Amino acid sequence: MIRWMVNACPFAPGVAKPGSMAAPFTPRLTMRRRLVNWKSGLLVLSFVSLVLLYSYSYPSLNYSGTPFLFEDGYFIRMSLYTYVSSMLGFFIKKYRRGKRQGSR
């Protein structure tokens, strides 16, 4: 027996509807834990140790005698190259993922 149509709802009567989509509240402690964790600590430590290693071994690295480490924006250039290569990797991954999903 089909009842007379009144309205239309995407949820059947009695079905539990999903809650509102409000952004979850993130406590300050959780935020700090998210920023300061062992991964970020390891990253900073490795960066500092690499800088120290380069600085101490600078005389042996610098065969030509012309300074390069702190000259000509060496760190800026290296940071820029790292950023560009990581972004390139990210976009290639994204493109491949999109292509894979599109072919399904």
Add this chain to the structure above:
Amino acid sequence: MTFKVGYLTPREANIWGLRRSDRSQSDIGRELGVSRQAVHRAYHIIDGKVEQAFMEAAETNNLTVKTINLVEGVMEAYSPAHDLPVLVSLSNCNGLKVWYLYEGNCGSCNLESSCRSVLEAEAEERGVELNALHQLMAPTQLAIEILGRYRVD
């Protein structure tokens, strides 16, 4: 090409959308730069895919199919579990949506605004003009205004 969009590729979805606007196969072919025969073949593929999507939606939601309008993308069905008539809509903007035909209660539902935006997009795609009166309607009533026109009985 997922179940949600009726397994239609973007190209097929485009052709399906143009077909709903009552254009001839030749017109669609001219617009897309393909032959009328190619559009005709695409119609067959689209019909098969849309029907498959509707049948799977019916099976998943335990619905008894009554009628399927492959051109407009609306299936009339019946839900024995809830003893209610059901409309299943398929559109490019919202994909497959199941609409249970009963009073509903938008007043106490926190999804009212999302339902309204879904229906506004649905109306726009189906060429249904919404006036000020429609804006005042609850989404449950608005859904019937938009999708009720495709009911056979």
